[in-house]
Amino acid sequence: MGTWDIGHFDNDTAADFGGTIDDTPADQRADVLAETLRRAAATDGFLDSHYGAQAIAAAALIAAQCPGGEPITTAYGPKKALPELPVALRPLAVEALDQVLSEDSELVELWGETSDLAPWREGVERLRQTLTAANA
Template sequence: MGTWGIGSFDNDDAADFMIDVLDSGDLSLVREVLDNVLTSTEYVEAPDAALAIVAAEVVAAGRGRPTLAAQQEEGLADWLARIRPSIDADLVAQARQALTRILADHSELRELWEETEDSHDWQAVVTELRGHLDP
């Protein structure tokens, strides 16, 4: 995975996923990647985690609580205005649970970030995003 920063959208997987989301007409891709993280039996793979973080950004933005990164993500606000997705409490809870799993043990992405000097900053970004999903 090509990564150029600690932000949710700062990697190749995220960029490719956003293209797919913005080409879609609903939240099915968002639901799918969140489900991948939540149903992984023991270990959350890094690519799944990276996509779930972006999916959580979409959920937070869709419920009117976008992070600064989501506000700056080209096309996201227009897509949300056009699609007007229904963000129910279950989807918000799934996004929050996925982020909790990504920050916990048995997360490849967390382990990869722990090998860098940016680990604490990355964890702060994900934790802040999780806060945008609070009730």
């Protein structure tokens, strides 16, 4: 896993995902985010780190548009502005993050081998809280 920090786009997979979003026509970007989140949320069993990292990146993009959401300021995220995303993506993003944070997640396993598990988990849980609050 090419990871250099705990940020939502601070790994090769998420950075590549940001490029994919930029390469997708604006009217199809929400569909790419939805499919990414569905894949993670629907995982029955072990969630591969690749899909987990993409789900976190997708959730971060959605959370950035929520009240109190943190803007994406990293150079590794999409460079192009996203259109206003459907609010229906928010609960799907929460479901995907629940899978990412589960015991059956390779990301939890990999981060558990480092001293950064707690701050990484806190960052993902903040995303989840932002998305959950926006659905209330």
